[in-house]
Amino acid sequence: MKYIKRKLTIEKVSVETIAKKFGTPTYCYSYGKLKNNINNFKRNFKSFSPLICFAVKSNTNINLLKEIKKFGLGADVVSVGEMMVALKAGIKPNKIVFSGVGKTSHEIRYAIEKKILLINAESESEIKEIEKIAKIKKKKVQIGIRLNPNTDAKTLSQISTGKKENKFGVNSKSFIKLVELYKNSKNIELKCLSVHIGSQILDYKPYEKMLNVIMKILNKVNHKFEFIDLGGGMGISYTHKNKVFNYKKYNFAIKKFLNNYKSKIIFEPGRAVIGNTGILVSKVIYIKNSGKKNFIILDAAMNDLMRPALYGSKHKILPSSKSNRISKEIYEFVGPICESTDKFRTLKNFQKLKEKEIIAICDVGAYGMSLSSNYNVRTKPLELIIKGSKIKIIKKRQKHEELI
Numbered sequence: 001m002k003y004i005k006r007k008l009t010i011e012k013v014s015v016e017t018i019a020k021k022f023g024t025p026t027y028c029y030s031y032g033k034l035k036n037n038i039n040n041f042k043r044n045f046k047s048f049s050p051l052i053c054f055a056v057k058s059n060t061n062i063n064l065l066k067e068i069k070k071f072g073l074g075a076d077v078v079s080v081g082e083m084m085v086a087l088k089a090g091i092k093p094n095k096i097v098f099s100g101v102g103k104t105s106h107e108i109r110y111a112i113e114k115k116i117l118l119i120n121a122e123s124e125s126e127i128k129e130i131e132k133i134a135k136i137k138k139k140k141v142q143i144g145i146r147l148n149p150n151t152d153a154k155t156l157s158q159i160s161t162g163k164k165e166n167k168f169g170v171n172s173k174s175f176i177k178l179v180e181l182y183k184n185s186k187n188i189e190l191k192c193l194s195v196h197i198g199s200q201i202l203d204y205k206p207y208e209k210m211l212n213v214i215m216k217i218l219n220k221v222n223h224k225f226e227f228i229d230l231g232g233g234m235g236i237s238y239t240h241k242n243k244v245f246n247y248k249k250y251n252f253a254i255k256k257f258l259n260n261y262k263s264k265i266i267f268e269p270g271r272a273v274i275g276n277t278g279i280l281v282s283k284v285i286y287i288k289n290s291g292k293k294n295f296i297i298l299d300a301a302m303n304d305l306m307r308p309a310l311y312g313s314k315h316k317i318l319p320s321s322k323s324n325r326i327s328k329e330i331y332e333f334v335g336p337i338c339e340s341t342d343k344f345r346t347l348k349n350f351q352k353l354k355e356k357e358i359i360a361i362c363d364v365g366a367y368g369m370s371l372s373s374n375y376n377v378r379t380k381p382l383e384l385i386i387k388g389s390k391i392k393i394i395k396k397r398q399k400h401e402e403l404i
């Protein structure tokens with residue numbers, strides 16, 4: 001995203017061109033950024049060449065998954081639906097891991113039939129269920145057990161997953177017990193210890209703590225795990241206040257860990273791969289002054305991008321044409337939906353906007369489209385991928401006929 005001759009552009013295409021050609025609201029992804037993110041991620045950890053499983057829940061567009069697959073990534077899925085999309089995108093089963101606290105027997109059966117790399121189980125009952133199904137199918141199923149390391153990820157409470165009050169994984173005591181119970185099972189192969197402590201984590205220290213907890217437990221169990229799955233969660237900078245995640249320090253901590261415990265590392269990044277690749281292009285429908293502030297009423301709403309309403313998260317908003325006229329009014333960017341939480345940002349000193357102007361909401365590649373809904377019987381936006389000056393539709397705009 002940069003301004004070329006005062007016009008906001010994604011790769012070589014101006015945001016105004018996109019709005020004119022395709023209408024709004026529209027999600028646009030930069031192929032170049034996606035490629036950079038993946039290559040950087042690989043480079044950061046190249047000394048131990050991890051298996052990188054893209055967290056499909058962050059973006060489920062099958063055409064994006066096909067691109068991600070071409071870089072050799074696998075998939076981390078959290079439902080049978082996501083598994084089907086990943087497989088359909090051509091991702092090999094031996095690069096798919098399956099997480100989630102409530103896998104149904106149908107989902108487990110499907111995963112076993114497809115011979116995916118790992119089912120990362122999150123409770124004793126789930127392991128029992130997997131064992132039962134494996135026995136019926138006369139198979140030996142590779143599983144991981146997800147540990148809840150009780151580590152504070154220092155992120156929003158809504159997206160924290162590794163503390164004892166969170167529903168995810170099992171605590172250290174149960175973990176040790178489960179390893180003893182299942183390490184010699186006929187139908188289960190205990191291959192992996194997995195963790196995932198949360199999302200949008202900007203400090204490497206929680207990961208360091210998590211690695212220490214894992215090491216302590218590994219020293220207590222009499223079993224060798226082939227894989228250590230460290231989950232995802234690496235944060236990106238959404239506003240200038242966010243720092244950048246220190247990959248060097250995280251890499252260093254993992255290398256230290258590996259010196260003491262030889263194993264294959266798995267990562268499950270979502271946001272770090274796709275987050276900053278996407279923008280949501282939207283048009284100002286009306287501007288309404290309420291005395292205290294100006295409501296900038298957009299044609300994009302919380303159904304298109306739910307993160308601000310769901311977590312109070314802040315996304316940068318940029319005008320499509322840059323000017324030097326700064327508004328003295330406070331701008332509150334809202335959508336047309338009948339909910340007071342349907343707002344994106346409240347900003348001071350924004351440049352003066354007019355009705356019908358185009359703006360872009362930035363860094364919406366992760367948990368943007370994948371969290372969208374049809375609330376208010378609103379159709380879901382179009383999705384485009386931009387490569388240089390080439391534009392490709394990767395998902396058509398939904399039509400009302402499909403909904404009614």
Ligand SMILES: *Cc1c(COP(=O)(O)O)cnc(C)c1O
Pocket residue numbers: 055057058076078099100196198199200231232233234268269270271272366
């Ligand atoms: C959501 C999730 C991820 C991805 O998290 P990001 O913050 O997008 O990297 C990885 N693993 C599991 C188990 C998850 O639930």
